[in-house]
Amino acid sequence: MSVAHCGDFRQTYKDDMLVLRTRFIRIAVGAFVLLLYLSPLFSSNYVTSTMTTIAIAVIGALGINVVTGFTGQISLGQGAFMGVGAFACSYFMRVVHMPFWLAMPMAGLTSAAVGMIFGLPSARLKGLYLAIATLAAQFILQYVFMHLDAVTGGSNGIPSPPPEFGTFAFDGDRSKYYLTITVAIAAVIFTTNLLRSRSGRAFIAVRDHHLSAEIMGVNLFKYRLLSFAVSAFYAGIAGSLWGMYTGYISAEHFTITESINYLAMIIIGGLGSVLGSIFGAIFMTLLPQVLTVGTGALADIFPKIGFLIMSFKDGVFGIIVILFLIFEPDGLAHRWRMIKTYWKLYPFSY
């Protein structure tokens, strides 16, 4: 039996560097990852493809958490940065004839470059002012998507070819899932480690008190810009995967609604927490689907008022989000920590 100490006792440097602290946690996480990889074998395509959308949302949410949660810069452009990634990836594949494996990171870099351009105002602006500046990014990019016909297909959108590995095409629900979940796991590991790095600590210092950070020798502008770049890189990767998942990219998807959705994910999940990004992504992806299925089932039982019930969906969605913010202001990640702490000392909590 491996036990965690009832306190923070790290005795060696190796101890200090561990992400998964006890054997139990290591086994649990390993089993969970294994379960993720085995799940398509016993779940339906619908469940598998829902999990694919969750994995994509996790990547996007991790991205916005880097800039908003860790560095404290509100970004309202995550949806548009995803669009940049999606269109860039499709462009690299169709026109430049790159394989997906190269096009996806390239799309991420393209998106990062765009993110840096729109992150420039962060040199002078903070808080709400910066939020409005990034909002401009959202609308400018949306305009570009609609009018850069050669790359984005304008309002008609463009197809996104499936990735290929040799002769194997990733065009089934399962293969798309495996690809996405692998990238998502890589993103989670990368983010966790990023936070423990020099840059990650600088991000947090910038967020907590930018003046102190600057006095300590953190280059504020550099790290703010870097956080925008990293965040947009994640968004670009998520966008590429979204394009792969749908097979068709349309500018109508990457609107302000999508950006706010991502912001909501990390607020509900927990700002500045990797686990929070995951919880938030799961919550915000599943809730509309649960409500759709729920209201659909209710409408089947009461066909006379079916349409009325369906119209409640958005209202219920809003109420649930508000209730969450009232009763879980620190996000789902905080609740998770509380549950863990409770069981850690169970049954002798004092």
Place this chain on the structure above:
Amino acid sequence: MKRLTASIALAAMALLAAPLMGQDIVIGNIADITGGTGDVGKPYAEGIKAYTDYINANGGINGRKIKLLQQDYAYKIPEALSLYKKFKDQDKVVAIQGWGSGDTEALKEQVAKDQIPYFSASYSAHLTDPAKSPYNFFCAVDYSTALRGCLKYIKDNWKEKRKPKVAFIYPDVGYGKAPIPAGKAYALELGFEIVGEENVDLKALEATTQLLNLKKKDPDFAWIGGTKPSTSVILKDAKKLGLRTKFFGNIWSADEESPKMTGGAEEGYLFVVGAALYGDKGAGMDVIKKVSGGQLRVSSWIRGWVSMMVMCEVLKTADKNKELTGPGIRKYAEQLTNLNTQGLTAPITYSNSDHRPFTSVILAEFAGGKMVRKGTIDLPRRADWKGF
């Protein structure tokens, strides 16, 4: 023991076989009840539901009932995609009734790959080329043909010597932009002078800037490619600014309820109607009148009804020939020749090289707050217009 196993196997087989006989036909409906186009999306979905109830009460599909799964996707593409997956994998639908441009475009490739016939309310002309979208169908005149029909009607009634001046107002979205290139090409072909082009958003609350621009160019006619709310905004602002332009518009731009929103500014507005108007004569309308109990049904409701009616006709033939599968439905849909929708639309014809249901355009105009039919323009089924 062996006997027990055998009887269990038999029972299991009986259970499995039972639903196959007289099994319901499952159809999915991705509808917009609460989203951005809910004003016309809801009646459309109600029309689909009403026809399903009607056919189920009147013999069904060769005795089999239709199980219609209606779900709201609030005009959000990701929700439409996940609904599509649910319909395909969990509910095993044989065909889908869809709705808007964004989701229909986003699903175009997938329905082709999964071979699921998709009847949409997006009447974009590029959905009519089976080489590009083999499983997409719709039951109204496509947007490009609609615009061409209007232009032809205007030109036919143009008395002056000079060229008529035309302008185009549309929202900068797929639905708005789709017919514009075709319309411009045909306007030049007919001898119009194109004087201007303006974007008015679907959610616009005022259009003064755009209309002041137009006023300088003084077009005789201006196309409105929006939906009901944006059209009423344009018409009201144009009246306020004193434009002498006559407006004409697309199939979703106005209906029976528009005068309530425009308060008189709609007088003389010419627009395309996709189906017969409520209260018209004809066998099809008599059924609608009976079903609705004499209550007004707007034209988007009737279009939903017709879309389901056409789908059911195809299902009947496919079922009769024991080919109630995606490819089967497509095959028999493409064999439809002059399908009579009991006077609700022009006769519908699809072929394996052309999914344009018909190329005649019914036009109506507002006069004294009422919709008055102005005539039907029959356009040729030109090959260079397919998918354009």
